[in-house]
Amino acid sequence: MDMKVAKKKLGLKEKYKLMTRDLGWDTTYQTKEDVFPYVGYEGIKIHDWEKWEDPFRLTMDAYWKYQAEKERKFYAIIDAHAQNNGHLNLTDARYLSALKIFLQAISPGEYAAHKGFARVGREFPGVGTQVACQMQAIDEIRHAQTQIHAMSNYNRYYNGFHAFADTRDRIWYTSVARSFFDDAMSAGPFEFMIAIGFSFEYVLTNLLFVPFMSGAAYNGDMATVTFGFSAQSDEARHMTLGLECIKFMLEQDPDNLPIVQNWIDKWFWRGFRVLGLVSTMMDYMLPKRVMSWREAWDIYGVENGGALFKDLARYGIKPPKGWDDAEKAIDHMSHQFMLGLYQWSFGTAFHSWIPSEDDMNWLSAKYPDTFDKYYRPRWKHIKKLADAGTPFKNYGLAKLCQCCQLPTVFTEPDDPTLTCHRESVYNGQKYHFCSDGCKNVFDNEPEKYVQAWLPMPQLFQEPINGDLGAWMEWVSLRDGKDNGDYAGSEDQQNFEAWRGLATTNQ
């Protein structure tokens, strides 16, 4: 059908109405309830979908125009990166560990977000909501694709990039992110919006992308800077959608408040655990660091998240239940998690290493109250063992949290010398947790979490049956190539050799 384009340029509001709201229709031969069957069961009451506002008023025509522009900019740089041996401009190939974790744990999350938004865009009855979710579904698949494409350049030269899909599905340290997205995708449409649109996009995404991309810029990785910023340029819209969604629910009916609060509590904590991975990237894996995890948290968590919850207080929303425990964990989590990653590094599809004296001095300056007291002595001990030719490897299997699926390596909020364990009994079975936050999530919906697939029990099931080599094959981990210490790895040797060739006439 031909669209008559008005001669006079339409104002933003008119254009939005014409190209969004006017695309909707009322059903006649089917009831609304039959067409939108999933919108009621969570208990959220909506009286008027017309009240949904997209503050950016982005219409599909403008959307395609700007997205095309972003893609042109992205591929110009990706091509230049590939044509000019961009991988040799890195500060150091240690940097690639951060990238490998990103590809294995986060990019598949983009794809999961795509699937989720495609679904909820169909399940919500409001036209404004449908259009916004449709755009976000397309954004998220773009993010997955551009990230995989950008990082495929590294796969030509370095280990650990080749099997990210298997790694995402099967290995242990990615399951914190995988289970986060699986949990969101198997929730109802409103909960999905809180999980992804609100908690992930609004509260957490800044902590993930912004310092990480600046870190990539600091470490000479133009490809990642480009996919990061290209993806992030959509996130402002996603965050705004998340915030609008929460305000919409709260304004529609006072009965929605306790349901929304409960989801905020749950998804803040779920997201916070995913950020554990990010904290190790920021504090340990960037050879040239841009800011510490603590500094990033102060800006984007305390200041920005704090402002948000203060703003939402007018609806009766309180800061998430785990907020104080999170604050107490900030100065510990990257160290505790990194020590875990290092001692199980035979089972990681990236390299880790013992921080150098310089690195440790940086960490003690950034964490004056915790690093020298609790973590430097442990790294020093590990270094001593490595120097003696007896490197510390933990072949014991970690106890996993039934909720976040991370090994229970974190400590009590008020005692950093005591590992935190919680348990619940459900139907005669005992389940373990890393924290009160994760136990609370389980206790609210035990039927959901007893079904969780956990990477450690899998070790004793078919086709692995407790054999480490069979496990490595099953997770597509190539022993001696993808895993272990950076020192002496193929990545290290190759990077140094190639960079030598690039900077001399040998």
Added chain:
Amino acid sequence: MSTVFIALQANEETRPIIEAIEIDNPQAVVNRQPAMVKIDAPGRLVIRKSTIEEQLGREFDLQELHINLISLTGNVVEDDETLTLSWNS
């Protein structure tokens, strides 16, 4: 008062936009970080089409901001002339 912010990629396209934001928001603080510029302001930040056009020397559609936008906070209100970020508290 809570801080609002907008973060933009640091490039040739955003230089005049950042200058315009500085002109319209004297209380704003501009932080230059690797590859990005983050602008913080107490409570409220206004971005005006007309000021950007003066700095840029051409017509500018406020939605062009999306191309170089990295992040923002606060409640967003946009019309043809302005984009405003604010906290209610």
